[in-house]
Amino acid sequence: MNKKEQFHNPDAILDVYEKPPLGQGVLLSLQHMFAMFGSTVLVPILIGISPSIALLSSGVGTLVHMLCTHFKIPAYLGSSFAFVATMQALMKTDGYPAVAQGAIAAGLVYVIVSIVIAKIGSGWVNKVLPPIVVGPIIIVIGLSLATTAANDAMLNNQKYDLTYFGVAIFTLVMTLIFQMCFKGFTSLISIMLGIVCGYVLSCILGIVDFSGVAKAAWFSIPALDVPGISYHFKWYPAAILTMAPIAFVTMTEHMGHIMVLNSLTKRDFFKNPGLHRTMLGDGLSTIIAGFIGGPPTTSYGENIGVLAMTKVHSVWVLAGAAFFAILFSFIGKVAAVIESIPMPVIGGISFLLFGTIASNGLKIIVDNKIDFGEKRNMLIASVILVIGIGGAYLQLGSFQLTSVALSTIMGMLLNWILPKEAASEKALEEKKEQEGQKYFN
Template identity: 90%
Template structure:
């Protein structure tokens, strides 16, 4: 048994290095693919790219990330939303070649940061991101997506729809029933079973659009849009300068997701395999996506939610999901069938997945016995939560610092600048000490 395998997380049904049987593994991997599919194909649809390319890029990128991290981290990489607004603007002015150069540049930024961290180490991470900062940030990562989940569950063409909300609640309830009232493998695939139940109800209610399935071919090669082959080469410095800095935003989200995974698996991936390795994998994945015609990639909170719900942390299950993503990018009808899953079904599942991420942030605060009677802790957590969940962001020209990134930076600054003890608390302690001396 290797050094890594000498420790087993007692809370896990399957730990990081363990493997399910073939039949169970297929279903568990499909469950992860269902969880990430909606968001991964939504990004290219919003931008005007080929969804099959994004699916292929996510699968290949995830496997590359696993290779870089020595198959130690159960993470899935999908299309990043952080670049959407910038890519939409670039597509209107210069087309995909500009987007591709920007995506590749943002990946190169990851590689540079990875090299620097590899030289100086990541011990500083625990100092600038202690539990009082990490816990609220993880809560924000989950709850900042709450509005997205609610909108998916309730809105049809931007208007409230009771049928949609009913489907979302039915999907959620069925998932909870499978999770709590069944044993063994049925409980482990509760998310996938909930999606299937929601999909069947949607079929009966007539809110599933199957036209895409009918039109899709059984087998089709993804239309790779390689910018340096498909087009006469031209530099787009504005695109590079606009997209490259956004990499620093997604890095903070990347570290937040690693911290959630640390909490779930009871490991420290910042040390082993190392933050520089996870950054390297993320950067290479984005570069590959840029080269083949897809959007930049990032680690996915949806899949972390599945890990938290099922307690199946096996890397091989995520690798299987990546394999299915690659396979289905070539099978038009299957990809179209998954793409036809109605948004209220996704919304109903998201209530659970995003909430589970937030709950893990609370668990960090409880496990580390954070005392909110201390004014300093109360202030740091309060500011992080309101900025992050409220959706505050910093806009400087075309550069936007998202709410998650902004609250992370402000949380780190508060932890650095605020004194360990408030002046009123020090005065109270001094008075008590003096009173103690008098009574003695």
Template identity: 70%
Template sequence: MMTQSDSYRNPEAILDIQDRPRPEQWLILSIQHLFTMFGSTVLVPLLVGLNPSIALFASGVGTLIYILCTKAKIPAYLGSSFAFIATMQALMKADGYPAVGQGAIAAGLVYLIVAVLIYHFGANWIDRLLPPIVVGPIIIVIGLSLATTAANDAMLNHTHYDLKYFAVAIFTLVITIIFNMWLKGFASMIPVLLGIVAGYLMALACGIVDLSAVAKAPWFALPAFDVVGINYDFKWYPTAIITMAPIAFVTMTEHLGHVMVLNKLTKRNFFHNPGLHRTLLGDGLSSVIAGFVGGPPTTSYGENIGVLAMTKVHSVFVLGGAALFAIVFSFVGKIAAVIQSIPTPVIGGISFLLFGMIASNGLRILVDNHTDFEKKRNLVIASVILVIGIGGAYLQIGSFQLTSIALATVLGMVLNLVLPDQAASEN
């Protein structure tokens, strides 16, 4: 990976990282990213039993903190992390939100500690641990591991196959592809937003949109923040800290993977400029803040990276705008309810394309670096990463779980270090 100066401009981008769109474009492009991340960001607190508006607020604030920490050099959006769901559900049943909040803060502090260590000892090891033969398959795994999520969203009713739901998802996918391929000018930059709107209208026509929550929602609603040390008597929850803090190492591998994808998309090396310590600092502070106000831990979102890949609009101002909208919408109950009413088949249809584009960028890394699959070591490394990562294998030790993506990443790095460049049979 090359290191570019701050004056470098990606010739493939329609709007590069420091490009500021015109106000009317800025508004629509930011809303596109808001719609893309909204479903997943509010789904996590709904599954755990937290307040979705607080999670939305925390994601917006966390994204702005991330942009600030990375010197506005990385276009990324931070939303609610799925990696902590099972642990948070258990903690909610046992001790309620105070325990979850302390666990989220502890996970964020782990990021901060690692960031400090990298700042002092450097990050040159990354190129050694993560060459193209490891990075490419990991990115493919990140995209394809989400395939089941997209398929489940597309069918909505998980108990049996329902053609009506699947039809909405396929319509959303097809119309988004058409928008992406044939629209010109500014419209070519917002195919995801247009696809969601078209899919939503189709879902309305099919009668699968529930508008009851929209009618009941107030125009203004102050989220019930669960502020640490204010909303409840302070008490230590060591179990929460012990169980949630180690999961931070799992989400760090996903963090590295997302930075790799962004490196590829933007033709930059964010590990060196602004530096991995800054990306980890931003991610960690975001989770700490989320824990303090009553939200779940946060992480960078593959859905929004997919939008960057599709639209070639990499402006950090657009992501910052989405973050501001998330904060505002967390206080506007009616608008939040409308966005929350988008049925999952619409999101599933969009996800078919977005997640696939992430995986395709992993293939591009292998092709662009002329990876030689005549070499046995390359075949072995790629095979292990792909099958373990996509197959869903994981490592469980007590309450600590190494997810399939994390396990595949670790094994890929180990194999890259121990396997010789040339097998004996190839001599």
């Protein structure tokens, strides 16, 4: 991590390998932890396990991913939503031991795929994922989360709440003010400052629930569920067969996030450190989560949004966020305070973070000068955007192909199947050539 690269991204305030001063680094790391906290603890709450163990597994998993990728990729791994429905069903029938085996199986799928990619290389990635496919997919990754952000901002127990929406807009406006009207370090921590302002307003309005803070202990060991120690080992083949295939869905999303990071950092992480290493890191992270009692992990769009907003791409900062996640998983009071941040505050910040990801997809299209006058480009982008943003998914029994994964697959297939030039465009060109020859004759 100390070894500097020759390349430096001129757009970055802190590039991937650069280390911030200690004081600034702490605040920047906390900002990343705040960004991922809501989603990371929501998954265990939905499936009925301890949020603290999800914090621990996300922090450990992120550091493991960094080790596998030689500390070259500024990515944060949090709890994966792709497995939630399956995990909820397994928790009702067989409990966490079945979920654990399913998670470990999904991680092993990643490891196997990473070995295959290491053998055959990743040169195929640029062929199946050209800019006309990548740009719209990144837009989908951002905008497919738009409904989540809006619901967090507006809904209180599934009902519209004007107070909630006011808090969300206030949080957003304060973040924008810190980002645009201040300079220096204040601008860099605008997201964290916006969250703090939103939290203070929420306290004044009385929508913060402090009951969890009062009950939480200052020091508490996360509720680890370790096979052979916390429970007797038993095979759950149904859990393995149900959760393992979902890994192929999250792989597609994983590649989408790497594409966004490639664009932000002006690097090609598919080549260096290599797609096989990013897959390996993601897989090992999920395996570790299964062994200690947490949910499967995946790279987080929220943290990518922070990278895009702040232009601070330092792996040191992301490693710091992982360290704080591990630390706070043992400090019950601090974790409870962060957990008490109301959803409208998270929603207000998400308006900006998810939109920033989508805007980066637009930037890829503009930078590569994609011509939408060409029918082929228009058709590929149209299908990806509507399927992905519309939330269309493929359901086969308990297996679900998410809208992001489905739109990505459709985009790759269309790029492979559609001819370089539509028949109508070819006929028009031929007609123009004939008319031109007549003119010269």
